[in-house]
Amino acid sequence: MGLISEVLLLPLAPVRGAGWAIRQVLSEAERIYYDPATIRAELARLEEQLEAGEISEEEFDRQEDDLLDRLEIATRTSAGLGNGTPP
Template sequence: MGLLSEVLLLPLAPVRGSMWVLDQVVAEAERLYYDPSAVQAELRALEAKLDAGEIDEETFDRREDELLDRLQAINARQGTGT
């Protein structure tokens, strides 16, 4: 039965391969999104933009709040609670 099912499912191999690739891309995106060092780097870059006058205070505050919320979610997800 194993060989027969493999033969019958062979036309679906490209779909299964595509799904595996998509799963890998999503996993990597989540790893990067939930990486605290990436969020901290974004915070530093945001502060540099504010200091350089590239963004105004309101934009800085809004984006900083988003990043700090993300950092808090990362800490909660990792169980540090900080």
């Protein structure tokens, strides 16, 4: 960009900075959400809850399906992209 456009767009700098920060937070949240180690830990915790009687078999099945779907997406995208984040 030229000098004039930089001066004219200067009042928008905080908005651009906030947008960058939001994108960084979202990227990190997705990385954690689709991290296979995190998903496996959640599966183990879910099984412990079932064994302790804290959740029903139906609730376990529903949550397990969700976690296995996330794990499948994480595995598929990490094989294709190399970074474990969804497209």
